[in-house]
Amino acid sequence: MYIKDDICYAGQFEEGIKVTDVKPLRGGIMLVTFSTGEQRLFDTTRLTGSAFAPLADERIFGAPTLFHGVITWNNGEIDIAPETVYKESYAYTGKAI
Numbered sequence: 001m002y003i004k005d006d007i008c009y010a011g012q013f014e015e016g017i018k019v020t021d022v023k024p025l026r027g028g029i030m031l032v033t034f035s036t037g038e039q040r041l042f043d044t045t046r047l048t049g050s051a052f053a054p055l056a057d058e059r060i061f062g063a064p065t066l067f068h069g070v071i072t073w074n075n076g077e078i079d080i081a082p083e084t085v086y087k088e089s090y091a092y093t094g095k096a097i
Helices: 050-056 082-088
Strands: 002-004 007-009 019-024 029-034 039-043 065-067 070-073 078-080
Touching (some): 019 065, 039 082, 050 078
Antiparallel strands (some): 002 007, 029 039, 065 070, 070 078
């Protein structure tokens, strides 16, 4: 268990955290599973900068791949650190999305 920003989470936060599974949902949201076993929701529409602009294309957004625990898109042209995905995501309660 660990506490971050006054919220208590199950599992252990690890600086070397990795993404073990990613499922694109609608509206730029992804259901992400981490090496801690936690599932969290990440909103890619909040990513800024021209590097992330291609994610507005549903074909690109909908085809992420994992490369050594990092989410990538467009043949590796776009990626985001798993630590960032974790810190910028929110807990998934398992309720209908």
